[in-house]
Amino acid sequence: MSSGAGLEEHLTHPHRRGHEPRDAHTGAAGGAICGDLIRISLRVEGDRVAAAGFEASGCGSAIAAGSAAITLVEGEPVLDAARVGVAAISEELGGLSAAKIHAAELASDALHAALGAAARAGAALEPAPARTLVAMSGGVDSAVAALLCARTGREVVGVTLELWRDPDNDAEASCCSASAVRAARALAHRLGLPHITLDLREEFRAGVVEPWIADHAAGLTPNPCVRCNGRVRIDAMVDFADTIGAADLATGHYARHSADGLLRAAADPAKDQAYMLAGLAPATLGRLRFPLGELTKPEVREIAAGAGLPVASKKDSQDLCFLAGTGRSAFLAKHGALRERPGAIVDRDGAEVGRHRGAHLFTVGQRRGLGIGAPEPLYVLATDAIANTVTVGAKSALATPRVLVRDAILHRPASEVDAVKLRYRSAPLACRVRGADGVAAGTHEQLELELGDAVDGAAPGQAAVLLCGDEVVGWATIATP
Numbered sequence: 001m002s003s004g005a006g007l008e009e010h011l012t013h014p015h016r017r018g019h020e021p022r023d024a025h026t027g028a029a030g031g032a033i034c035g036d037l038i039r040i041s042l043r044v045e046g047d048r049v050a051a052a053g054f055e056a057s058g059c060g061s062a063i064a065a066g067s068a069a070i071t072l073v074e075g076e077p078v079l080d081a082a083r084v085g086v087a088a089i090s091e092e093l094g095g096l097s098a099a100k101i102h103a104a105e106l107a108s109d110a111l112h113a114a115l116g117a118a119a120r121a122g123a124a125l126e127p128a129p130a131r132t133l134v135a136m137s138g139g140v141d142s143a144v145a146a147l148l149c150a151r152t153g154r155e156v157v158g159v160t161l162e163l164w165r166d167p168d169n170d171a172e173a174s175c176c177s178a179s180a181v182r183a184a185r186a187l188a189h190r191l192g193l194p195h196i197t198l199d200l201r202e203e204f205r206a207g208v209v210e211p212w213i214a215d216h217a218a219g220l221t222p223n224p225c226v227r228c229n230g231r232v233r234i235d236a237m238v239d240f241a242d243t244i245g246a247a248d249l250a251t252g253h254y255a256r257h258s259a260d261g262l263l264r265a266a267a268d269p270a271k272d273q274a275y276m277l278a279g280l281a282p283a284t285l286g287r288l289r290f291p292l293g294e295l296t297k298p299e300v301r302e303i304a305a306g307a308g309l310p311v312a313s314k315k316d317s318q319d320l321c322f323l324a325g326t327g328r329s330a331f332l333a334k335h336g337a338l339r340e341r342p343g344a345i346v347d348r349d350g351a352e353v354g355r356h357r358g359a360h361l362f363t364v365g366q367r368r369g370l371g372i373g374a375p376e377p378l379y380v381l382a383t384d385a386i387a388n389t390v391t392v393g394a395k396s397a398l399a400t401p402r403v404l405v406r407d408a409i410l411h412r413p414a415s416e417v418d419a420v421k422l423r424y425r426s427a428p429l430a431c432r433v434r435g436a437d438g439v440a441a442g443t444h445e446q447l448e449l450e451l452g453d454a455v456d457g458a459a460p461g462q463a464a465v466l467l468c469g470d471e472v473v474g475w476a477t478i479a480t481p
Contacts, residue, residue, distance in 0.1 A: 230279020
């Protein structure tokens with residue numbers, strides 16, 4: 001139909017406007033800022049969108065776009081509905097001008113918010129051995145992972161998780177914001193792939209952010225990414241892979257599998273992310289694909305550029321996703337009520353040598369931000385959340401040949417551990433588990449690691465990833481000595 005006819009038809013005879021199906025899931029986009037609001041409601045049963053309806057307010061284009069979105073997905077297979085985006089909605093309306101394309105963008109956002117929730121609740125697709133769910137963040141790594149899976153003949157479905165939404169964040173710098181979701185969906189549709197959005201904000205806050213805040217309040221230095229991958233994100237996506245009949249889940253992580261199915265470091269040590277995935281259970285690992293495991297970052301960017309992907313030169317996100325654009329202290333104050341709490345900086349004898357704004361803002365091994373003049377550089381040796389003190393001293397006082405860890409999970413006997421990573425960006429250190437003989441695979445309340453060389457501080461709360469060569473054979477949390 002012609003451009004005018006398409007828009008006019010949906011405006012004068014909007015399809016399913018005012019209809020909200022029973023047991024439907026609703027997504028909304030727009031609101032007070034732009035003046036236009038579109039709400040789309042869907043119910044998914046089995047492999048299809050069984051019922052749909054919408055409501056819209058604002059300009060006529062918003063009403064027409066909502067009607068177009070419903071027309072395109074009602075009664076359609078879930079994965080076909082997942083291909084509908086801005087371009088398809090605009091085409092249904094005969095093509096929208098630059099001034100009106102915003103309506104199609106809102107309709108697409110509302111549609112996919114509803115579709116993700118409805119599919120998660122009601123979809124049940126037949127298993128397809130050649131189908132792969134690919135985690136897409138809107139960045140170059142996950143885009144290339146999807147591309148490589150498609151090139152091997154897999155039927156690829158993209159999925160993106162919205163984990164956090166906060167106006168204080170820099171949405172463009174976060175890999176889990178609503179903005180990142182739109183970017184990932186646009187990339188998937190550009191590649192001709194269906195794309196599903198899953199809203200995991202509630203699970204993420206409860207399973208990652210709140211424990212992270214609690215650990216800071218207790219004077220620890222937590223690693224939320226290990227917790228997130230091991231207990232929230234990837235398990236949720238593997239569950240959803242089952243829902244849509246996908247045999248496996250592919251991610252853009254730089255990691256590999258060992259011969260016996262455990263996690264192994266990536267070929268590119270500069271990008272290796274096995275540390276961040278160490279909390280995954282072996283059963284979950286068995287469902288994962290790592291298409292980038294044998295590649296370097298320059299090779300990944302070259303593949304993206306060769307495919308004409310707009311993210312080929314996009315910068316990597318550097319901060320925690322929920323901290324993007326905001327500082328740790330501001331976040332802890334806003335979301336955890338951990339505000340400034342002035343206290344003493346003391347030396348190893350307990351003498352006060354300075355003041356701080358809150359012990360929860362410091363970590364073992366930290367040098368910057370102390371604000372103390374001294375003949376030699378001072379480092380944080382310990383923090384005490386109860387006394388609200390920060391103990392400092394010379395770097396030599398940090399050195400320790402032993403590290404105590406708690407809540408250890410061993411996938412192999414302790415005697416096979418020969419190295420440990422105590423931070424994501426640190427190099428592996430030679431080590432052995434003290435009294436390893438007879439310590440079998442399984443869960444252990446506490447273990448002591450004896451290092452080949454003393455380490456300058458091990459921060460309580462951080463993950464200790466246990467290695468045998470380049471294979472991850474267990475992990476634990478660094479305990480307070």
